[in-house]
Amino acid sequence: MMRFPLALLILASATVGGLYAWARVRSAMPPEGSQLVLIEEAKHLVTPDMAESSRAMLDRPAPGFAKRATDGETHRLDEMLGGGPVLLTFIKKGCPCSEAAQSFFNQLHAAYPKVSMWGVIDQDLEKAKEWAGRFHVPYPLLVAPEEDLIHAYGVENSAYSILVGPRGRIAKHWPGYSEPMLRELGSLMAEMTASPEKPLDLADAPLELYTGCPYDL
Structure with a gap:
């Protein structure tokens, strides 16, 4: 006599539980029309071919340039090298890896102020300034919307x-960033400027070498 009501009670409980779970999932979903950005990690790992191409750039003369920057001035590589080694970081607007890496480069700039640091971004001056402001970049960004300097x-x-070392040759060429790479970079910056090595907070850096979004080649 009690089996039928008990079955109904179990069915009702399951239905209510299912509706509650669906409501929780629905509430966590982005609103209609928005995009949920997911980074596919495998696509952002540095490939052996990319690593080999970077190694082939070592000890080559660094290509000269004269580029306008977010500080409103035009800068030349030979003038930059007058103050010691130069670090160029390459940025693509809208790339999650560029955004994630920037905080680590900000740390390196603070730790080793004797190294002349410059970003290179594939945007015009106004968009470059917007990006620099959004990510609190403490050094100027060179604008290269044509990507000539990038290539x-x-x-x-x-x-x-x-x-780039003081003699104007490429000392290191990294095709991405990772915790070991950032530590190596910090050590080289300290060595090249005869500065004490500084601690860095790299807990959020990837352990494997990650690269960003491709430029238009």
């Missing part, structure tokens, strides 16, 4: 960084 340095994707 001249053998850069395929954003989140590359290139260290």
Whole structure:
């Protein structure tokens, strides 16, 4: 006699539980018309070919340039090198890897002020200023909307960084960023400027070498 009411009670409980779970999932979903951005990690790992291309750039003369920057001035590589080593970081607007890497480059700038640091971005001056303000970039960004400077340095994707030694040759050419890479970069910046090595907070950096979104080649 009690089996039928008990079955109904179980069915009702399951239905209510299912509706509650659906409501929780629905509430966590983005509103209609918005986009949920997911980074596919495998697509952002540096490939062996990219790593080999970067190694091939080592000890080459760094291509000269004269580029306008977000500080309103036009800068030349030979003038930059007058103050010691130069670090170029490569940025693509809208690339999640560029955005994620920037906080680490900000740390390196604060730790090693004797290294002349410059970003290279594929945007015009106004958009470059917007990006720099959004991510609190403490050094100027060189604008390269035509991507000529990007290609001249053998850069395929954003989140590359290139260290140019005082003699004007490419000392290191990284096709992405990672915790070990950032520590190596910090050590080289300290060594090249005869500065004490500084601690860096790299807990959020990837352990494997990640690259960014591709430029238009």
